[in-house]
Amino acid sequence: METHTRSKAITHQPAGQFEETRFEKIHNVIFEDSRQGSQLVAQEIADLIRQRAASGQKCVLGLATGSSPIKVYEELVRMHREEGLSFKNVATFNLDEYHPMERNNIQSYHYFMHQHLFDHVDIDPLNVNVPDGMVPLEEVKEYCRSYEGKIEEAGGLDFQLLGIGRTGHIGFNEPGSHLNSATRDITLDHITRVDAAPAFKGLDNVPRKAITMGIGTIRKAKRIVLLAWGQNKSEVVKETIEGEISSEVPATYLQEHGNTTFVLDKEAAAQLTRIDTPWLVRTCDWNEDLTHKAVVWLSTKKDKPVLQLTDKDYNESGMSDLLSSEQSSYDINIKTFNRLQHTITGWPGGKPNAGDTNRPERAKPARKRVIIFSPHPDDDVISMGGTFDRLVAQGHEVHIAYQTSGNIAVADHEAIKVAEVANSMDQDGLFSQVIRDIQEKTSEDYDSELVRKVKGNIRRAESLGATRFLGIPDSQVHFLDLPFYETGTIKKNPLGEADVEIMNNIIKEIKPHQIYAAGDLADPHGTHRVCLEALFESLKDLREKPFMTDCWVWLYRGAWHEWDIHEIEMAVPMSPEQVLRKRKAIFYHQTQKDGVMFQGEDLREFWVRAEDRNKDTAKKYQQLGLASYAAMEAFVRYHF
Known part of the structure; x- marks a missing residue:
C-alpha cells in the first residue's frame, strides 16, 4: 500500500459502479x-x-x-x-x-x-x-x-x-x-x-x-x-x-x-x-422483498393507496422495469396490498382453530409459552404494552425477563425520596447511609454499591406494579441483572460468557414458543444493542435443542424509532381502550417520567412518544389503503 493512499483492505469492498453511486x-x-x-x-x-x-x-x-x-x-x-x-x-x-x-x-x-x-x-x-x-x-x-x-x-x-x-x-x-x-x-x-x-x-x-x-x-x-x-x-x-x-x-x-x-x-x-431506493440509480433484480419495499415507497411518494397506483406512477418513478407483459401495475398492487393485509393480526400469539396460512403467527399450540425480553425495566410496556396485554388476555403463559437493573437511570433525588421514607420507619441507619452516599458524591464519583442496589430495587418495584396491572403473576417476572451492565457507570463491560449463560438458563427453563426482544439498535446508550447480542449468542448456543425448533423470535423497536412499513411482518392493532391501558402500565414507571435522565433530544415523555409512534404506524397503514385503527405495534421476525 502506498503511503496516504486508500487502504486495499478498505477499497476492495465494492462501492458500486458510477451509475450506482452517482448521487x-x-x-x-x-x-x-x-x-x-x-x-x-x-x-x-x-x-x-x-x-x-x-x-x-x-x-x-x-x-x-x-x-x-x-x-x-x-x-x-x-x-x-x-x-x-x-x-x-x-x-x-x-x-x-x-x-x-x-x-x-x-x-x-x-x-x-x-x-x-x-x-x-x-x-x-x-x-x-x-x-x-x-x-x-x-x-x-x-x-x-x-x-x-x-x-x-x-x-x-x-x-x-x-x-x-x-x-x-x-x-x-x-x-x-x-x-x-x-x-x-x-x-x-x-x-x-x-x-x-x-x-x-x-x-x-x-x-x-x-x-x-x-x-x-x-x-x-x-x-x-x-x-x-x-x-x-x-x-x-x-x-x-x-x-x-x-x-x-x-x-x-x-x-x-x-x-x-x-x-x-x-x-x-x-x-x-x-441502498434505500436503488431503483432510482440502476436496473434492479426485482425479488419479492425489494418489490414490496418499492411499492410501499411509491404509494407514500404519490400519496395514493396502493391499489390506486397506475402504470404511469411506476414509469415516472424509475420503476418501469418492474412492469412487464406478465405483470401489470394492477397485479403488483394486489400482491403488495395482500402482503400488508396479512401482517395485521389481533392475535399475536396465533388465533386458535383458525387457518394460519395468511397470518403472521401459528395457530398451534393454542396456548403458548412466551418470553418478553426487556433491556431496561420499562421497555416491555413502552414498546409492546398493547401486544403484551393481548397475549395475557388471550391466555398465553407470558414471562417477562428484565435484562438489566436500569439503576443508572434513577435520579439521585428519587433515591433520596425513597430512602427518607424507609429511614423514617427503620432505625438501623442503613438508609441514612444511602442518603449520605448520595449527598457526599461529587460529579466525578460513581454511585456506591448500596445506592445502586436501592436504585435497582426502585425499578424492580415499578416493574412489578406494571406487570401486576397487566395480569402477570410475580413468579413469571424475572430480573436477570446481566453482569455487563452492573458496573455502576455509564460505560459498560463487553458482553461476556456469564451474560449469555444467564440468557441460556431462562430460555432452557421456560422453553418458549415465542420470544420478543428489543431490536432497537439506535438506543442512545447502547444497552439495547448489547442485550440483543446476548439473545443472539444464546440462540446460537441453544439452536440444536429440540424445543427451539418450535420457537419464533419477534423483534420490537424501542422508544426512539419504529420499523419501516415495508419491514413489518406483524402489526398488532390497538383499540382506544388498549392505548389507555398501555399508558397506565407505563405510568407505573414513575422514575422514568418528568425530566428523565436519558431523555434524548425529544422532550416528549416516553408514554407520549410511544402513543404517537403507534398512532403514526396505524395512520401509515390507513394511507396505504388498509383498515383504520387507533394505533398499532409492529414487529419483525428474526430467523435464527
Whole structure:
C-alpha cells in the first residue's frame, strides 16, 4: 500500500459502479457491522505506522474520541500486544476537548484516550497531544495557535480519524463553522450536548464549550477516514455524502478532500440512495422483498393507496422495469396490498382453530409459552404494552425477563425520596447511609454499591406494579441483572460468557414458543444493542435443542424509532381502550417520567412518544389503503 493512499483492505469492498453511486460525492464502503470495519481501519493505520518506521520517519495521527473509534483502538492495542506493533515512532493530536475539563475527569477526552489506547501501547508520552481543557479563557487563543504550530512542526497529519455527530460536526466543528477554520474554542450545539448527556448523567452537567481542531486543520490531513455506526447516523451520513457543501453540515466540506473514505455499517448507510431506493440509480433484480419495499415507497411518494397506483406512477418513478407483459401495475398492487393485509393480526400469539396460512403467527399450540425480553425495566410496556396485554388476555403463559437493573437511570433525588421514607420507619441507619452516599458524591464519583442496589430495587418495584396491572403473576417476572451492565457507570463491560449463560438458563427453563426482544439498535446508550447480542449468542448456543425448533423470535423497536412499513411482518392493532391501558402500565414507571435522565433530544415523555409512534404506524397503514385503527405495534421476525 502506498503511503496516504486508500487502504486495499478498505477499497476492495465494492462501492458500486458510477451509475450506482452517482448521487455520492464522498468515497464510502459499507460493512456488515462496526467490528469488521474497525478492524480494517486499524489495519490501515498499522500499515502506515510500520511503513513510516521502516523509512525512519515519524507517523503523525489525528485521533477522535466517542463511541465510534473504540473498536479501532481495541484492535490497535491487540496488534501491539500480539503482533509487535510499536508506537515509538508515532505522534498523536486529538481533535478536541471539553472546556473547562480537568484531565483526570472520567468524562475528559484525555482520560478516554489513555483508557482506550495510550496506557496500553508503547507511545512516548511526549508525543501525545490532547487539547488542554483547563486553559484559562484569556489564554485560549494563544494556546490554540500553539496547538496548530505543533501539528505543523510535526510535519502535518498523515492520517486523521474522524467520527460524525448528528449535527454533521467533525471534531467539535458545529454548524456554521468556516471552511478554513483553525483550532479554536467553540460553543457546542444543543443536539451535541443532548447526545453527550447520558455520559454526564444529565444535560445540565454537559459543558457548553470546547476546544477543537478546525475544518481547515482537518482538511490538511493527507488521509482522512470517517467512521459512522448505527441508525442514528444514517440521516446525517446521507446528507454529508449526497448533499450540497454547506457550513450547516460541516462534514460536507470533506467532499473537496481528495483522499477521504467514510467507513459505515449497514445501519449508518441505510439512507444512501443506492441502498434505500436503488431503483432510482440502476436496473434492479426485482425479488419479492425489494418489490414490496418499492411499492410501499411509491404509494407514500404519490400519496395514493396502493391499489390506486397506475402504470404511469411506476414509469415516472424509475420503476418501469418492474412492469412487464406478465405483470401489470394492477397485479403488483394486489400482491403488495395482500402482503400488508396479512401482517395485521389481533392475535399475536396465533388465533386458535383458525387457518394460519395468511397470518403472521401459528395457530398451534393454542396456548403458548412466551418470553418478553426487556433491556431496561420499562421497555416491555413502552414498546409492546398493547401486544403484551393481548397475549395475557388471550391466555398465553407470558414471562417477562428484565435484562438489566436500569439503576443508572434513577435520579439521585428519587433515591433520596425513597430512602427518607424507609429511614423514617427503620432505625438501623442503613438508609441514612444511602442518603449520605448520595449527598457526599461529587460529579466525578460513581454511585456506591448500596445506592445502586436501592436504585435497582426502585425499578424492580415499578416493574412489578406494571406487570401486576397487566395480569402477570410475580413468579413469571424475572430480573436477570446481566453482569455487563452492573458496573455502576455509564460505560459498560463487553458482553461476556456469564451474560449469555444467564440468557441460556431462562430460555432452557421456560422453553418458549415465542420470544420478543428489543431490536432497537439506535438506543442512545447502547444497552439495547448489547442485550440483543446476548439473545443472539444464546440462540446460537441453544439452536440444536429440540424445543427451539418450535420457537419464533419477534423483534420490537424501542422508544426512539419504529420499523419501516415495508419491514413489518406483524402489526398488532390497538383499540382506544388498549392505548389507555398501555399508558397506565407505563405510568407505573414513575422514575422514568418528568425530566428523565436519558431523555434524548425529544422532550416528549416516553408514554407520549410511544402513543404517537403507534398512532403514526396505524395512520401509515390507513394511507396505504388498509383498515383504520387507533394505533398499532409492529414487529419483525428474526430467523435464527
